[in-house]
Amino acid sequence: MKRAVKYVVRSAPWLALAVAMLLGCGGPKVTEGNLRGPEIVRAQVPRRPQVTLHVPQVVDARPADEHKGATVSTKLFVFFLFGVHIKREGNYITDDFAASPNAAAELHALAVESLAAAGVAKKVSATSTGDFDLRLTIEHLYGTHFAANKQTIVVVGSDRSTDAVVDVHAHNYAGYGNVTLKAELVDNREGSPRVVWTEHVPGYAQRPAGELRVQEVQFAVQLAVSDALATLSQRVSAALDRLGVGPSGPPMVLASGGAFPSVFTIERMSRYRDFLERVFVETGTGRVVRHEILPAPDRYASRPGDWLLSRMTAEGVQLSPEGYEAFARALAGRYDLRQVDDAAHYHFFGVQGTAAPAAVTLP
Amino acid sequence: MKAAALALVALSTFTMCATGCYWSNPPSTPHRNEKIELAKLPELRTPNPRVLASKRLVVLGRFDSTASQPIGGLYDKKDFSISPLIRTYFYKDGAVEVYEHVSDGLRAAGLFVLKDYAGHAEPALLEAPLRARDPLLVTGTVVALQHDQIKEKAETSGFGEWEAGRFALAVKVTDASGAVRLNKTFLVEGRLPYNERAELLKVLGWTMAERLASDPEFVRAVEASAQGGAS
Numbered sequence: 001m002k003r004a005v006k007y008v009v010r011s012a013p014w015l016a017l018a019v020a021m022l023l024g025c026g027g028p029k030v031t032e033g034n035l036r037g038p039e040i041v042r043a044q045v046p047r048r049p050q051v052t053l054h055v056p057q058v059v060d061a062r063p064a065d066e067h068k069g070a071t072v073s074t075k076l077f078v079f080f081l082f083g084v085h086i087k088r089e090g091n092y093i094t095d096d097f098a099a100s101p102n103a104a105a106e107l108h109a110l111a112v113e114s115l116a117a118a119g120v121a122k123k124v125s126a127t128s129t130g131d132f133d134l135r136l137t138i139e140h141l142y143g144t145h146f147a148a149n150k151q152t153i154v155v156v157g158s159d160r161s162t163d164a165v166v167d168v169h170a171h172n173y174a175g176y177g178n179v180t181l182k183a184e185l186v187d188n189r190e191g192s193p194r195v196v197w198t199e200h201v202p203g204y205a206q207r208p209a210g211e212l213r214v215q216e217v218q219f220a221v222q223l224a225v226s227d228a229l230a231t232l233s234q235r236v237s238a239a240l241d242r243l244g245v246g247p248s249g250p251p252m253v254l255a256s257g258g259a260f261p262s263v264f265t266i267e268r269m270s271r272y273r274d275f276l277e278r279v280f281v282e283t284g285t286g287r288v289v290r291h292e293i294l295p296a297p298d299r300y301a302s303r304p305g306d307w308l309l310s311r312m313t314a315e316g317v318q319l320s321p322e323g324y325e326a327f328a329r330a331l332a333g334r335y336d337l338r339q340v341d342d343a344a345h346y347h348f349f350g351v352q353g354t355a356a357p358a359a360v361t362l363p
Numbered sequence: 364m365k366a367a368a369l370a371l372v373a374l375s376t377f378t379m380c381a382t383g384c385y386w387s388n389p390p391s392t393p394h395r396n397e398k399i400e401l402a403k404l405p406e407l408r409t410p411n412p413r414v415l416a417s418k419r420l421v422v423l424g425r426f427d428s429t430a431s432q433p434i435g436g437l438y439d440k441k442d443f444s445i446s447p448l449i450r451t452y453f454y455k456d457g458a459v460e461v462y463e464h465v466s467d468g469l470r471a472a473g474l475f476v477l478k479d480y481a482g483h484a485e486p487a488l489l490e491a492p493l494r495a496r497d498p499l500l501v502t503g504t505v506v507a508l509q510h511d512q513i514k515e516k517a518e519t520s521g522f523g524e525w526e527a528g529r530f531a532l533a534v535k536v537t538d539a540s541g542a543v544r545l546n547k548t549f550l551v552e553g554r555l556p557y558n559e560r561a562e563l564l565k566v567l568g569w570t571m572a573e574r575l576a577s578d579p580e581f582v583r584a585v586e587a588s589a590q591g592g593a594s
Contacts, residue, residue, distance in 0.1 A: 070394075072389075075368070084447070087445070088389075088572075089389045089390070089391060089445075089446055090389040090390045091390055091393060091394040093394055132509050139429060140431070142394075144393065144394045146392075146393045146394075146436075146446075146448060146451060148446035149445060150445050151381070167443055169445050170445070171445050171446060172448075173393075174433070174451055174453065176393075176431075176432045176433055176451075176453065177432075178395075178431050178557065180428075180429045187487075193489070195484075195487075196485065196487035196488060197483065197485050197487065197488060198483070198484050198485070199427045200425070200427040200429050200504055201426060202427070202428050202430075202455075202458075204432045204453070204455045204577060205432075205454035206432065206433075236482045238482065239482065239485075239488060240483055241481075242481065242482060242488040242490065243488065273456065277396045291501065298480075298481070299456075299459075300456075300459045300480060301480050301481065302480055303463060321490035321491055321493070322491060322492060323493050325492050339477070341466060341470065341476065341477055341478055342477060342478055342480065343422050343477035343478060343479045343480075343493055344479065344480065344481055344490070
């Protein structure tokens with residue numbers, strides 16, 4: 001009995017150390033987070049905004065688990081007299097401190113800044129009324145990574161000495177940033193406000209696995225915010241353009257009997273949606289006069305690989321819906337244009353009668 | 364001796380309390396991913412939407428998404444040292460990819476579907492030429508999209524490698540005036556044997572289209588009627 005007690009006394013420091021290690025003492029310190037990440041990279045497109053935009057305070061409607069966060073603390077914990085075996089598994093989720101204690105206010109400021117820099121409207125204001133209101137609600141905003149590790153410490157003792165055998169296995173997983181904003185565009189121009197567009201705007205980011213995983217997850221949140229705000233600018237621009245008051249400027253109206261542009265443009269999305277390929281074709285001769293590749297202003301503007309008759313003239317002016325229809329009808333006498341499955345574009349299959357369609361959208 | 368006993372008791376108590384959940388069942392999947400149990404999932408087959416006929420033009424808005432990243436992970440349940448989750452996957456284009464496949468599937472079912480890439484099929488944002496065709500508008504929000512790869516002991520002998528997925532879509536059908544005809548969430552999930560060419564998202568998208576085409580409420584909302592067998 002005396003020997004056993006002596007053994008326990010000798011082992012206790014090892015076991016205490018093991019428990020302290022396994023409970024995470026000495027882990028990375030979490031610093032206070034904020035949402036401002038790197039500058040948002042924008043496609044360089046000419047902007048002629050037509051209206052003013054007001055962005056009221058952002059509503060924070062995140063679920064409770066994104067406020068309080070989670071640590072990888074739920075685990076199977078087996079404790080033996082002569083050793084400790086612990087398995088930890090689960091998800092780290094940022095809390096308000098790690099993501100941002102002022103998420104709604106910060107996101108509001110960043111959204112105003114980002115929409116103004118993107119040239120979405122003549123004036124983007126956080127305070128004064130505008131032709132349109134853009135209501136934003138945070139539905140999700142958090143960083144997370146999965147974690148799994150197991151550690152076994154076995155104390156081996158004798159009368160003279162006490163040693164420990166330590167076996168540690170850990171697996172690092174990538175960190176992710178997730179943001180979902182609910183956006184509503186309200187038209188105030190005709191007296192009573194009217195919601196004209198509603199969409200969930202997501203932002204995502206991934207960061208590498210590694211020792212600095214909490215910092216990486218915090219950075220992923222910033223990148224996801226930037227991603228969401230870049231998408232938000234693009235989607236709000238598209239909605240305003242649909243109403244004819246967007247940053248693409250007043251659309252060019254073409255009449256069926258009038259003169260048509262001497263050059264038309266066809267375009268297709270690259271395979272991985274990174275680039276837009278534009279080809280400028282002389283209307284009368286079918287001769288290609290220019291070919292350019294530019295970063296895709298909207299990654300999801302069409303199916304990759306399909307050639308479409310662009311709604312943009314060679315001078316960079318957006319055609320009105322009616323103008324586009326009239327232009328397509330005029331071109332259809334010479335060029336093979338068909339409405340396949342895109343509500344806003346005609347597919348382009350080359351000069352009439354010269355070749356079989358190069359691409360056909362199923363079915 | 365008394366001190367040693369106290370130390371032992373204190374250490375044990377501290378250990379037990381500190382964990383908070385001694386026999387807990389910790390999450391074994393990334394946050395907001397579902398734990399997929401292969402045995403409970405149907406095996407996906409080549410979708411074959413039922414043939415519909417409708418005189419109405421359907422405009423399908425670009426899907427938006429509230430789904431999360433990672434989109435899924437690689438699980439090796441037959442050989443792992445710490446966790447079956449070997450790695451996680453990031454794929455931010457998932458919502459638009461299933462959008463393409465759902466659209467293709469609905470067209471294969473016989474509906475005349477045009478995609479609204481620039482918009483979300485909002486009644487207020489319909490352009491005049493399209494509005495003149497009096498379309499029905501379908502908006503879809505991807506509320507869950509998960510794609511896992513799972514290696515595990517096969518049901519019979521040896522080992523099985525699977526692609527498993529889960530796709531939930533909140534669908535709203537309105538007419539051009541904005542009157543709502545349907546508001547319903549659809550879920551498809553299933554598994555495919557692993558194959559380098561297996562396109563799980565495509566199969567999930569087409570299966571969703573098949574589900575929509577066989578749902579009486581959706582069929583009614585788009586003013587379609589069944590034309591007998593599958594396409």
